Amino acid sequence: MSEASHEQSAMQHYLVCGTEDCQKNGxxxxxxxxxxxxxxxxxxxxxxxDTKFHEIVLYRHRKQQLPVEKCKLHPTRNVDIFCKECKIPLCSKCSTMEEHQGHTFDDLEDIYAEKYAVQQAEFSKIQKYFLPTTQGLKIDIEEDATQVRKIMESIRTSMKAAAKSLKNLVDEVTSENLEHTHKMEKSLLEMLKSQETIYDDYIAYLGKMSDEFQQFLSLTNQNLLFLETLNIKTIPETNIPILPVFTGGKFSKEDLSKLLGRVNVPNTEPEKRKIQPMDAVTTHMKSTEKQLKQSKEKSDMKQTLSLSSFVTKVMEYTVPGIDMVYHVSADKSGRLWVSDNEGNxxxxxxxxxxxxxxKxxxxxxxxxxATQDGDLIYTNKGKKVIYxxxxDKKITEFIKTGVWTPLSVHSSRINGDILVGMIIGKKAKVTRYSKAGKEIHNIKKNNQGQGLYGYPRYITENINGDICTSDGIKEAVVVVNKSGRHRFSYTSQRSRVRLWGICTDVLGHILVCDDIESVHLLDQDGGFLSVILSSQQxxxxLCVDDENNLYVGQALTTTVTVYKYLQ
Known part of the structure; x- marks a missing residue:
């Protein structure tokens, strides 16, 4: 089989024409x-x-077919008429019965299609407004909870600091008071020691006087009569020391609370959370649709663009300076950026x-x-920086990701936002940044609070704003809407198959390759359409450029091949 034949046979149609023996795209x-x-x-x-007056529309504008329901009176007939007077569904035979003579009838299929469109519009409101808005409010609550934790931790830190400061003051005053008692004690003891010395001296004086009296009394002649009488000094007076008295401080728990401060909630009415009105969302959607329309006009995309009946090889060339091809980005000039797993x-x-x-x-x-402005953005895992x-080949630091390691990155073709898949330990997330590099929001968990991502290896954005991630640990394509609500996850129909490079096209298709050398084509809602390409290398x-060319990088060679699969 020739290479072209092999490529044609690898193409499967996601919607086959209903005409017998016709296998073209319907x-x-x-x-x-x-x-x-x-x-x-x-x-x-x-x-x-026979069919020239039939209503033919684009497939996406088709009228919903009326579900088949048999008439209870005429089981061989289908209920397909609505009696406007009786307000009941009928079959065509019922409409000829006497009780319906002169009544007017409507096509039940038209009514069903109209009701279906109304319900679809309401369902669209759920998907485009109510769920994303509510999810946004949940994100606000999570951010408020984070803010509460931060504030309360700050208050606790301040309280501990105040208590420590008061304790230091208490220790300082207590130390000074204790030192004062030591000084008082020393002074009193010195005074008593001085008094003790006075009495020691007086006792010595009395001893001396006693000796003198003994000498006088020992005289045996009349000379004693002529001696002066000895006078004894009075006992010295000393003061009893006044002992200090400790007067304890008087304070209560209330006094201590005043010193340390209190935590109070302001007596004000809580502010209502702002719920974005539906008309504002509608206006934003119209703005986004306008951007998409402009983008499509720039790429000269026709409204009738569809899948081709077969894949055609346009070009193939070998890329110098790399060991293998792991990722491809096409810029506005038509030039390619190609990388391997060695950092080239x-x-x-x-x-x-x-x-x-x-490097x-x-x-x-x-x-x-590649960005809308013709720049290239790339991640540095080691430095946790996006450049x-x-x-003009000037390299500048663009975004710092903090403690998170950036893995994959994509520049939105809708509004220029930057989507980054990141990990820290066993945790993973996708962060949306503005075109200027300002963080907008993080996507981490699904509606059940479980982690959405394991290892967001490749990332892209679809034309409806969905964020599509090829996850190396989940072994799945994880798709969330613009607000971060999980829409679906796609895994290969074959067991134990890992998914790698991923991209989307102007029709909303999701293209993802697996490690058994195939490119899967999915619809916008994750439905498997076909395997459009296989390779032995x-x-x-994967990458799709503005001209709807599909660039395919081969892991076992340094070859990039360009294909056409849309017409």
């Missing part, structure tokens, strides 16, 4: 026949006298010639992306 729909039609069969349908990041021209080469922390992730390269990196 992008149109006949509301009368209720079957999809390809472009050729649509033209034949219009030419056929190479820019090539349209012929595959090297323009510049940069990065690299790895087997989608760690670079920007301008067309391994497919890891």
């Amino acid at each position: 992008q149109f729909y006949c509301n009368a026949c209720h079957r999809p039609l390809c472009e050729h069969c649509r033209d034949e349908h219009v030419k056929n006298p 990041l190479v820019q090539t021209d349209l012929q595959g010639n090297q323009v510049q080469k940069i 990065t922390s690299g790895g087997n992730q989608g760690y670079h992306t 920007r390269i301008t067309p 391994g497919i890891i990196g």
